[in-house]
Amino acid sequence: MLLTLTTTRPPATDLGYLLFKHPEKAQSFSTSSGTAHVFYPTAEPGECTAALLLEVDPIALVRGQANQAFTLGQYVNDRPYAAGSLLAVALASVFRTAMTGRCDARPELAASPIPLAVRVPAAPCRGGAALAEKLFAPLGWRVDARPIPLDPEFPAWGDSRYLDLRLDGELRLADALKHLYVLLPVMDDAKHYWVAEDEVDKLLRAGEGWLAAHPERDLISTRYLAHRRGYVRSALAQLAELDGADEDSLDNALAEPVVEASPERPEPLAVTRRHAVLAALREVGAHRVLDLGCGGGALLRDLLADNTFTEIIGTDVSAGALAAAARRLRLDSLPDRARDRIELRQSALTYTDPTLAGYDAAVLMEVVEHVDPSRLPALERAVFGTARPTHVVVTTPNVEYNVRFPTLPAGQARHPDHRFEWTRAEFRAWARGVADRCGYTVRYLPVGPDDPEVGPPTQLAVFSRTGVA
Structure with a gap:
């Protein structure tokens, strides 16, 4: 699955400073679901594009898991190819520092809105292009969501539930990344991992400054939290309280550790x-x-x-x-x-x-x-x-x-x-x-x-x- 970020603010290659990824290097990072690759298809003073390509191992993804629907459902699915929660987790991992809005080399750039264009060529969306518009447009994005046909050779079959999603706007890069981190799984209305109570805090941290005022905040909270009613109630109750709080005040909020146990001890x-x-x-x-x-x-x-x-x-x-x-x-x-x-x-x-x-x-x-x-x-x-x-x-x-x-x-x-x-x-x-x-x-x-x-x-x-x- 692929996501690209493009800016035309000169010098556009400063995008590398914001992302903490050098435009002249192709880099790879291990994730829980496979390997994430970051590279720059274009790196010119007038235009720079960073690409995040997540290469998922579908067998490793389901090894040891059971599917209640049908036996081959573990292996025959769209998870390795559709831009949902797997891509969101990779985005947060690979661009972790960028999402905080910190950039010591270009602090004024990190704090300023810049022209950004985002493309996700295969984004599952239960609700179609209209839902994508409802989710992203209130945040300042111009939305071009093109439904992908089930088969171009057979137009009578109609459209699939996948979109070729294109977003344009002038936003802080950190805000753009947080929007994508939250809203890609919301569009998909599915997560690849078990949703526990700490997901409430993840949602509130990523949604700080924009989610409380979003006209679709109920739907966003419900889908992000996998329709877990208790968690949704908790999130909605806290949104008004957290709205307008200083982002730096969230240092100690709950989050998911990458490592929880020592390999030499059975005890966590x-x-x-x-x-x-x-x-x-x-x-x-x-x-x-x-x-x-x-x-x-x-x-x-x-x-x-x-x-x-x-x-x-x-x-x-x-x-x-x-x-x-x-x-x-x-x-x-x-x-x-x-x-x-x-x-x-x-x-x-x-x-x-x-x-x-x-x-x-x-x-x-x-x-x-x-x-x-x-x-x-x-x-x-x-x-x-x-x-x-x-x-x-x-x-x-x-x-x-x-x-x-x-x-x-x-x-x-x-x-x-x-x-x-x-x-x-x-x-x-x-x-x-x-x-x-x-x-x-x-x-x-x-x-x-x-x-x-x-x-x-x-x-x-x-x-x-x-x-x-």
């Missing part, structure tokens, strides 16, 4: 990590605990199950993440004694919140790597300066260990929202600096198998205020 790495954090909290004797950037509440659930922790506060900047945590914890049905021990609050890690001061311990579990490096000093002031708990437990990926994940392409981060991943030396340098500036001591622990060459998959630091045993 996420479980091992939570066990290590709980052990560190018990070791320092913490009872009143902050889970900062709590996400969907996995650690909160473990904390609540241990009566050692008498007061638990979970914070996240994302309302969607907090809603997911509330569902996971079953807050509405908890016994009063347990319910009195836990509270969820919406709070940003980079803004000081005096109400979080005075706790025994705070946890930043897989959080710092979701924050832009330029905002880490603000996080330091908020957590180690204003909140200033007695102890702080921080975990973050060890990028050196990434070579031990056979399914992770070289150079790719473990999670699509990671702004960086530190080596052991880089993490320790940051931790030492924070400890020295804020009056803490710090020690380090491995999480997972401690490889003699590349270290553990996760690195953990325990900060303790100076003078605290």
Whole structure:
């Protein structure tokens, strides 16, 4: 399946800076469904076209899956060829940084609308050209959606449900990519993967600034969330709240990790990590605990199950993440004694919140790597300066260990929202600096198998205020 992006804003080859893909290089990237290729059919000062070609392995796509309709349905389908959710996932993976709107080399260009032309030659659309118009036109696109005949040799057979989709407009490239990421699966009204509750937050993040005001937002939410009524209600309830919010405030929203387990351990790495954090909290004797950037509440659930922790506060900047945590914890049905021990609050890690001061311990579990490096000093002031708990437990990926994940392409981060991943030396340098500036001591622990060459998959630091045993 193919998607092309063209601009005529001179010098048009600056499109390479925005996409973080050099026009003179053809590049290939492994995805969960096959291989994505990025190349430039045209790269001239007056016109530049970038192409994303997704080459899907149809056998690998269905291996180990069952189809309830008919036996050959696993293999006889349009998924490897039609521009739906497979292409959307590849788009988000390959152009991840471009979708955030960041471009250090051309920041003014990334922030400005530019003339763009998009073509998707085979886009499935349940609703035809009229639906494509309803979806894209309110966003500023001029839509040319041409139905593809079932067979040009037999026009009486009529048109297929596929469109040759062409879009033209002047938009920020980041906005254009987000529109495509959301609306290609919506047109198709199908997804190739199981839709879980974290999809609500993915939709809200990609739809920030445009979805809340879209006249078809109900249809978009319903189709994107695979008609899961509970998720759709959650998304629609949050759209008004999130409309107009600062995009940077969504650093810690839920997203799907690329890697979830260490190849050398049967236990998922996420479980091992939570066990290590709980052990560190018990070791320092913490009872009143902050889970900062709590996400969907996995650690909160473990904390609540241990009566050692008498007061638990979970914070996240994302309302969607907090809603997911509330569902996971079953807050509405908890016994009063347990319910009195836990509270969820919406709070940003980079803004000081005096109400979080005075706790025994705070946890930043897989959080710092979701924050832009330029905002880490603000996080330091908020957590180690204003909140200033007695102890702080921080975990973050060890990028050196990434070579031990056979399914992770070289150079790719473990999670699509990671702004960086530190080596052991880089993490320790940051931790030492924070400890020295804020009056803490710090020690380090491995999480997972401690490889003699590349270290553990996760690195953990325990900060303790100076003078605290």
